[in-house]
Amino acid sequence: MAFGNILITSASAKAILVQNFRAVMEEFGGKVFTADSEPACAAGFFADQAFQVPKLRDAGALDHMLALVRDNGVKLIVPTRDGELPFFAANKVYFEAEGARVLVPSETQLETVQDKAKFADAIEAAGIPAVPRIRPPFGDDAYPIFVRPITGAGGIGARAIKSAEDFEAIEDRDSLLFHPFIHSREYTIDLLMAVDEPKALQAIARERKVVVAGESKVSKVVDRPRLVELTLKLGETLGLVGHNTVQAFDDEVNGTHFIEVNPRFGGASNLSIQAGLDSPRRILQMLTGHAEAAYAPRPVRIGATMYRYQQDVIVDEAPDH
Numbered sequence: 001m002a003f004g005n006i007l008i009t010s011a012s013a014k015a016i017l018v019q020n021f022r023a024v025m026e027e028f029g030g031k032v033f034t035a036d037s038e039p040a041c042a043a044g045f046f047a048d049q050a051f052q053v054p055k056l057r058d059a060g061a062l063d064h065m066l067a068l069v070r071d072n073g074v075k076l077i078v079p080t081r082d083g084e085l086p087f088f089a090a091n092k093v094y095f096e097a098e099g100a101r102v103l104v105p106s107e108t109q110l111e112t113v114q115d116k117a118k119f120a121d122a123i124e125a126a127g128i129p130a131v132p133r134i135r136p137p138f139g140d141d142a143y144p145i146f147v148r149p150i151t152g153a154g155g156i157g158a159r160a161i162k163s164a165e166d167f168e169a170i171e172d173r174d175s176l177l178f179h180p181f182i183h184s185r186e187y188t189i190d191l192l193m194a195v196d197e198p199k200a201l202q203a204i205a206r207e208r209k210v211v212v213a214g215e216s217k218v219s220k221v222v223d224r225p226r227l228v229e230l231t232l233k234l235g236e237t238l239g240l241v242g243h244n245t246v247q248a249f250d251d252e253v254n255g256t257h258f259i260e261v262n263p264r265f266g267g268a269s270n271l272s273i274q275a276g277l278d279s280p281r282r283i284l285q286m287l288t289g290h291a292e293a294a295y296a297p298r299p300v301r302i303g304a305t306m307y308r309y310q311q312d313v314i315v316d317e318a319p320d321h
Helices: 013-030 041-044 061-071 081-090 091-096 107-114 116-125 163-167 225-238 271-279 279-287 291-295
Strands: 006-007 032-036 047-050 074-078 144-147 159-161 175-181 187-193 200-212 213-221 243-251 253-262 305-307
Touching: 006 013, 006 107, 013 032, 013 041, 013 271, 013 279, 013 291, 032 041, 047 074, 047 107, 061 074, 061 091, 074 279, 107 116, 107 187, 116 175, 116 225, 116 243, 116 253, 159 200, 187 225, 187 271, 187 279, 200 225, 200 271, 213 271, 225 253, 271 279, 271 305, 279 291
Parallel strands: 006 032, 006 074, 032 047
Antiparallel strands: 144 159, 144 175, 187 200, 187 243, 200 213, 213 305, 243 253
16 A cells, blocks of 8 residues: 655755655655745656645645645655744644644744754753853953854854954844854764654764855765764654754864754755665655664664765756746
């Protein structure tokens, strides 16, 4: 019996994620669809079918999405953009009433994850180190310091403050967190959680070797046992679901400090998927009654390195945009 169909939302240029799920769906039956508010959605060309949908803030967006799920036999929704996660968390019960699971934590858990101050408080209470926070006023010897918005994604607004003059020029201090400038290596950890219980299944750490405009272009799987162990504990503490991307500093001198969690697939998560995490297949195994197979850890290809590059898609006819 076929599982049903998958809908990947805010698909944009996430063609590799679509391809990963399509490869797995050959084993489970069903199709992979994409949804995006923009007609120029490159990932849609790699899907079985692409849908243009309203922006989620538009009137009637929920009814439109529910109808899409209902009319197309969607059994799993995979949100991929931080900004859409609150919509799906708030409306999770309605999608589940249509028979579709949504890879998103509860509203309360999501709020904790997306508010960096609440995130730090939650994990520190569990004995997991967060990036240290400092509060003004600062002495001259405190600079440089690092500031970032309490909410937001993609590193927008995060920056170094080099002097007291730069600090005095900041107008929105109540919306910011202040940190000492940490000189440690930064890692991304892809974390796979169960879908029906707060159980961490496996995590793979990767070092971002080359980063351009905040996006990892060269990444390498590394052996960081303590970092992985703490990430598993973090996932269970926060009650995460499915595939998640975690950011942390880690080195032998300064130890481990977690920066944030994005409760979704990341832009370079394909490396961890191919290096052993195998999260699309394992998520579907969990949803089809094969939890034992899904829960079994996979061998990890330590040293596997991914080089990302741009690829063009050329078609004879495309939607207007």
